[in-house]
Amino acid sequence: MAARTIYFVRHGAADTWGQLTDQGREQSRLIGRRLARLPIDVVWHSPLPRAVESAQIVAAEMPRVLVDEVAEVADHVPFVPDPEDLSPSWVGFFDGYDRSEAASGRRTADALAARFGRPNARAQRPTHEVVVTHAYPIAWMIREALSAPPARWMSLAGVANTGLTVIEHTDGEPPGVVMVNDMSHLPDELRWTGFAGGRPL
Numbered sequence: 001m002a003a004r005t006i007y008f009v010r011h012g013a014a015d016t017w018g019q020l021t022d023q024g025r026e027q028s029r030l031i032g033r034r035l036a037r038l039p040i041d042v043v044w045h046s047p048l049p050r051a052v053e054s055a056q057i058v059a060a061e062m063p064r065v066l067v068d069e070v071a072e073v074a075d076h077v078p079f080v081p082d083p084e085d086l087s088p089s090w091v092g093f094f095d096g097y098d099r100s101e102a103a104s105g106r107r108t109a110d111a112l113a114a115r116f117g118r119p120n121a122r123a124q125r126p127t128h129e130v131v132v133t134h135a136y137p138i139a140w141m142i143r144e145a146l147s148a149p150p151a152r153w154m155s156l157a158g159v160a161n162t163g164l165t166v167i168e169h170t171d172g173e174p175p176g177v178v179m180v181n182d183m184s185h186l187p188d189e190l191r192w193t194g195f196a197g198g199r200p201l
Helices: 022-035 049-060 099-116 135-145 150-156
Strands: 004-010 042-045 066-069 127-133 164-169 176-182
Touching: 004 022, 004 135, 022 049, 022 164, 042 049, 049 066, 049 127, 099 135, 135 150, 135 164, 135 176
Parallel strands: 004 127, 042 066, 042 127
Antiparallel strands: 004 164, 164 176
């Protein structure tokens, strides 16, 4: 199997209706320009509008790259811990989640890991794939690469808008986490997590 490098990108900043803001479009353009220097084969994206538009802007910076939607990278809560295992800061977040919602989220998370958490058995050469998605799926894939307990995704969820996380897969080797939430393509005024209390880093 050939090496597989996956570039996980959180969508650009969005408004309360889930549409990209002008800042989000500029963030997307800048990460697209950064990734355009690489031999990208495909830009995958979530079905949600903020990810779709971000992916289109990213791909516009690249010469003739395939752009396609994949359901597995939709925004979802990948794992709901038992209430007694929650820290006080997360109790309110999970209030109202029932077992069926938790099970559905875990199925999506497992499908995400099955699709993007291993080498591509059919590839005959090294591949480079961009995945434009959301904070929680990215946190789950970092946790997956590190073989951390399922609940640890929550400590990795502060992913910035268009923050870049790179994970490499090579047959016979554990996944390599090359970088996490890198924002070096963004000026200070565009470095923002999108979460309450977020601030430029």
